[in-house]
Amino acid sequence: MTIHEALLEAQAALAQLVEANEAKLEAQLLMQHVLNVNWAWLIAHANDALQPDIHADFESLLNRRLLGEPIAYILGYREFYGLKLKTTPDTLIPRPDTETLVEVALAKTSPFQAEKILDLGTGTGAIALAIASNRTGTQVTAVDASQAALNIAVENAENLNISNIHFILSDWFAALNNEKFDVIVSNPPYIEQSDAHLNQGDLRFEPMSALASGQDGLDDIRKIIDNCLVYLKPQGWLMLEHGYHQAEQVADLMAQIGLTHIETIKDLGGNDRVTIGKNPLIVSTHWD
């Protein structure tokens, strides 16, 4: 059997699970993985014979995928904002929607200033690493309450040679001292605990603590908003990812604690995805 023939078979099987385009892409990704080659090699060698042992490896990965295991966990990585990130069942799988949060953070920070940025619930480190690598003058602090997730984030930073970032084991702000930040970003869990999506697709395999957050999905968002002013510099920004139907509630919570310039930004799919607000306090000057 040739590589191409094996790909076609896999593609047909995967089409039961995902859309046709996605099925083709996933079949190719699994094949690249077992052959340890890039996409260009795969296409150029489509008519090569597939060795039986490699074919067996391919079938075993394919079967895992057909049982619903996320492609990111099978491959062990996911691309996010141009970065290849190690991704395991200890971490949420980085999603394209979250690139919106990175874009917003980059838009509000300057490449020419040494700003301090905090990422709450960093998981694989996706957001923190994307910001740190595009704002090399900044100092990024990334926290997570899961030591297992933090280990992955640290490994990702090392693999990518990104050094303007440090990692702290912390339940949201709990382990932070009196440090203040120019920007606080977070993609916290925000799904309603009774949402049926938690029992579907990739979400079944992801850490529940990174997905669900109480009855209305806003428990963690409330915690972050209620505590953020202690850690935000005057004029600093809070930027939160949330569910497509949560923008108004998040904006209200931000308004309640006095944040200004509140704005919601849509993701590439056109859904409300990120809401930001600014600490209105001005640095006061004392003349004694």
Ligand code: GLN
């Ligand atoms: N965006 C993810 C989803 O809806 C959820 C991630 C999260 O809760 N932060 O699948």
